[in-house]
Amino acid sequence: MIELKFHISGGDFDTAGTASSETKKILKQLNIDSKVIKRTVVALYEGEVNIAAHAWKGEVAVTVKDHQIVALLKDEGPGIADINMAMLEGFSTASPKVREMGFGAGMGLPNMKKNADLLEVESTPGVGTTVRMSFDF
Amino acid sequence: MKVSELVKELNLVVFSGEEGLNREIRGGYVSDLLSDVMGNATEGEIWITLQTHRNVVAIASLKELACVLLVSSLKPEQGTIDHSNSEGIPVLGTTCSTFEIAGLLYQKIKG
Ligand SMILES: Nc1ncnc2c1ncn2[C@@H]1O[C@H](COP(=O)(O)OP(=O)(O)OP(=O)(O)O)[C@@H](O)[C@H]1O
Ligand SMILES: [Mg+2]
Numbered sequence: 484m485i486e487l488k489f490h491i492s493g494g495d496f497d498t499a500g501t502a503s504s505e506t507k508k509i510l511k512q513l514n515i516d517s518k519v520i521k522r523t524v525v526a527l528y529e530g531e532v533n534i535a536a537h538a539w540k541g542e543v544a545v546t547v548k549d550h551q552i553v554a555l556l557k558d559e560g561p562g563i564a565d566i567n568m569a570m571l572e573g574f575s576t577a578s579p580k581v582r583e584m585g586f587g588a589g590m591g592l593p594n595m596k597k598n599a600d601l602l603e604v605e606s607t608p609g610v611g612t613t614v615r616m617s618f619d620f
Numbered sequence: 621m622k623v624s625e626l627v628k629e630l631n632l633v634v635f636s637g638e639e640g641l642n643r644e645i646r647g648g649y650v651s652d653l654l655s656d657v658m659g660n661a662t663e664g665e666i667w668i669t670l671q672t673h674r675n676v677v678a679i680a681s682l683k684e685l686a687c688v689l690l691v692s693s694l695k696p697e698q699g700t701i702d703h704s705n706s707e708g709i710p711v712l713g714t715t716c717s718t719f720e721i722a723g724l725l726y727q728k729i730k731g
Contacts, residue, residue: 497699500678507682524682525658532654532675585671590655597659 485509489543491534493560496584499535502543503528506554513547519620522598523552529591530556530614536581537561538612552618554599562608569604570596621645621729623687623710626666630714630724632689636701637677637710645686648725650718654679661685666729668722674699681707689725691718 489502503524510520534541538560546553563569570592577587596602599616606612624641627634646664651657652671661667663684669676672694680688687710690696696711704711714721
């Protein structure tokens with residue numbers, strides 16, 4: 484079993500993307516099926532960027548087991564008031580600055596849902612959000 | 621078609637990532653919305669955009685796109701150049717608008 488850990492700071496779009504790119508390297512070294520790697524890095528990237536775009540700070544833990552990759556993204560932040568609404572394609576509360584960078588299409592969570600075998604989102608408004616995803620291979 | 625061939629034929633600027641000039645272009649994707657590219661672009665495509673920050677290269681690398689093409693004389697930020705060089709994903713430029721370059725590219729790649 485391999486565990487990778489990353490820290491993400493709110494507003495830091497320069498380091499957002501590190502967790503997915505480091506994870507990609509490791510998964511490649513482990514010779515995991517390239518389709519699974521693709522799904523994992525797309526979903527993980529979206530999760531990372533959501534912490535940078537919407538939360539204050541967060542931790543990402545990626546665990547590679549025998550036949551499954553598990554990603555746990557835990558942040559401190561404003562949380563999500565209505566998770567069903569947040570899951571809808573096109574829903575976004577991204578700031579104008581974040582939108583200018585091309586984020587804020589409201590497609591991140593739908594991308595995560597499409598690419599993960601399992602996606603669980605738990606959130607407490609004013610406290611933070613926890614996202615758990617798994618990818619089977 | 622190789623990225624280097626396209627650079628010659630369409631007179632594109634190579635800002636960075638020269639190491640990736642022999643990458644093969646298998647199609648194209650036009651979008652300025654990052655999650656759209658993340659969700660819908662396919663490996664080997666050339667990505668036409670007006671976004672110039674380093675996440676563009678991060679996405680291109682994660683998705684294994686052939687290269688990034690900035691339109692309308694836009695220039696990449698320094699962080700974008702650095703990341704492009706370390707990932708070996710070329711960042712190119714053109715004076716053409718998105719509409720013009722997409723038309724030209726379509727003819728070259730699909731025509
Ligand atoms: N970690 C988080 N903390 C707080 N709010 C979040 C978090 N993740 C998502 N959200 C909320 O859910 C909405 C939808 O998220 P989603 O990732 O689908 O789109 P987006 O981040 O706004 O845009 P895109 O991902 O397309 O760049 C966000 O705009 C935000 O309101
Ligand atoms: Mg998002």
